[in-house]
Amino acid sequence: METTVTPKEALRRLKAGNQRFLQGGHSLTALDLEKMRGELVSGQHPFAVVIACSDSRVPPSLIFDQDLGDLFVIRVAGNVVGPSQVASVEYAVDVLKSSLVVVVGHTGCGAIGAAVKAMLNPDLHYSPSMDMLMGRIGEAIEDDPAFSDAPSIDAKCTIAGRANVQHALGNLVSLSDIIGTAVSEGRLELIGAEYDMASGIVHWMR
Numbered sequence: 663m664e665t666t667v668t669p670k671e672a673l674r675r676l677k678a679g680n681q682r683f684l685q686g687g688h689s690l691t692a693l694d695l696e697k698m699r700g701e702l703v704s705g706q707h708p709f710a711v712v713i714a715c716s717d718s719r720v721p722p723s724l725i726f727d728q729d730l731g732d733l734f735v736i737r738v739a740g741n742v743v744g745p746s747q748v749a750s751v752e753y754a755v756d757v758l759k760s761s762l763v764v765v766v767g768h769t770g771c772g773a774i775g776a777a778v779k780a781m782l783n784p785d786l787h788y789s790p791s792m793d794m795l796m797g798r799i800g801e802a803i804e805d806d807p808a809f810s811d812a813p814s815i816d817a818k819c820t821i822a823g824r825a826n827v828q829h830a831l832g833n834l835v836s837l838s839d840i841i842g843t844a845v846s847e848g849r850l851e852l853i854g855a856e857y858d859m860a861s862g863i864v865h866w867m868r
């Protein structure tokens with residue numbers, strides 16, 4: 663059964679997992695999975711939290727090649743962080759003792775593309791709920807000169823995707839005393855990443 667791992671060890675595991683993914687990932691037999699399920703019935707101790715986009719091409723357990731019970735995954739279009747995501751991370755940190763939170767954006771994100779389009783066309787509206795999501799992504803870039811100066815839509819999307827990850831990381835701390843305290847006490851680290859859909863490589867933002 664998993665015991666609490668350090669933030670450093672958690673990051674090492676994710677990096678190693680992405681390397682395995684690039685080489686085809688490890689495969690499990692039905693017997694392995696049965697044993698794993700049995701061991702996990704009594705509880706979970708996921709070593710990391712991953713906040714990722716809902717995009718079907720970016721499944722965290724696959725791209726980090728992790729098993730049942732390893733990752734506490736929160737998925738929402740555009741990997742944004744609002745109150746529901748904050749509460750989920752608080753549970754993982756406070757109760758499950760996860761030591762690392764990764765916000766992973768990705769290349770070719772439809773939500774980012776739609777948000778960029780909405781930023782450039784103030785009259786453009788989707789549904790009320792989608793507008794709210796676009797607005798959350800928009801907060802990440804509204805005062806960013808790099809975004810307004812970027813010469814093309816593609817360049818704006820790249821900048822917006824990365825700024826959106828940083829904004830999400832900032833929200834985790836600014837919206838939660840539990841998360842902020844865990845970070846300041848060294849029990850928790852937050853890190854941003856970007857998944858390149860073409861290569862399968864996760865690029866870390868530090």
Ligand SMILES: [Zn+2]
Pocket residue numbers: 715716717739740741768770771772773774
């Ligand atoms: Zn996406």
